[in-house]
Amino acid sequence: MRIAQIAPLYESVPPFAYGATERVVSYLTEELVARGHDVTLYASADSTTAARLVPICPRGLWRDAQVWDTQTHHLRQLARVIRDADYFDVVHFHGEPLHFAWAERLPCRTLTTLHGRLLPHDHGPLFREFARVPVVSISASQRQPVPWANWQGTVHHGLPLDEFAFQPMAGPYLLFLGRMMPEKRPDLAIEIARRSGLPLKIAAKVHPGERDYFRERIDPLLRRSTAFTEYLGEVGGLARRQLIANARALLLPIEWDEPFGMVMIEAMACGTPVIAFRRGAVPELLEDGVSGLIVDNVDEAIQAVGRVVDIERGACRREFERRFTAARMTDDYLTIYDTLLARDTSGQPQATGSQPTTVGSLAGAPLAR
The missing domain is CATH 3.40.50.2000 (Glycogen Phosphorylase B;)
Structure with a gap:
């Protein structure tokens, strides 16, 4: 063809x-x-x-x-x-x-x-x-x-089967990955990590149209939370794959109807569970309790951080292989x-x-x- x-x-x-x-x-x-x-x-x-x-x-x-x-x-x-x-x-x-x-x-x-x-x-x-x-x-x-x-x-x-390597051992940090935009709520990711007592790594691109948002809303939060939050900027290649694979969980506190969310299936491929708000395609892609935990607000997300150790990382990978x-x-x-x-x-x-x-x-x- x-x-x-x-x-x-x-x-x-x-x-x-x-x-x-x-x-x-x-x-x-x-x-x-x-x-x-x-x-x-x-x-x-x-x-x-x-x-x-x-x-x-x-x-x-x-x-x-x-x-x-x-x-x-x-x-x-x-x-x-x-x-x-x-x-x-x-x-x-x-x-x-x-x-x-x-x-x-x-x-x-x-x-x-x-x-x-x-x-x-x-x-x-x-x-x-x-x-x-x-x-x-x-x-x-x-x-x-x-x-x-x-x-x-x-x-x-x-994704190709070999694009992301399965990591059976959970790392010590939470991860926010994607684009630095208001609808994706990186500020809520910072709050969830702070109140959970776990370090947070943020790897996010700042587009020209979102520079004011980053400067006025997110940068001050990052400056106040340097003890537990690490902002990495935009990350690609092997470093990006390792960042996803070694996270304890991926945070997706979205407040918009995201039509898919590619990073969710990338996390699944690594065996990394996803903690995501119940918006857009999240309930369609995540199997609650199998490949992640679906929540409705920050308080529930904080509780989910404590429960994420119960998610079997091998089950996340198998869900990826079956569907994505x-x-x-x-x-x-x-x-x-x-x-x-x-x-x-x-x-x-x-x-x-x-x-x-x-x-x-x-x-x-x-x-x-």
């Missing part, structure tokens, strides 16, 4: 550290290539892949100090995909829905995985306007605000690809175009035809 994977350009594929969507795109792309499919990845030039890479910008946009308007780069990416579309059987989009207006005009099947939170007032009119565009949710919780979209299924994210592998995720997507291709294709051209050219892509050179 000829498949295009269209990644957001904010981070490389895979990302250095933060970037759940780009990480998922990488896992899916590499698994598809390993299974013998002809895969082309449209992403930033600093991406690493076994697929054919069509680079759109020199590096992830969030790591390029000269970039101000990220939409201009995503529009160029879309133009490249449109020009190459007759080569593919399926084009799989993972970014913002800029392509919706063109999706039904492309000479191939399209699929869009929506990775963010969906809002009825914003996304509702979009999905009604483009009611035939096939979309996939990453959790049942994510699709609840807009049940009328053209849902093709729900595909939970997955990259192989299972790829199986699910291939089933949807096949379903899309099996539908009536009268008047729909078959993939006949030339192979997309990667040389000169950054300069906007025309693709070979």
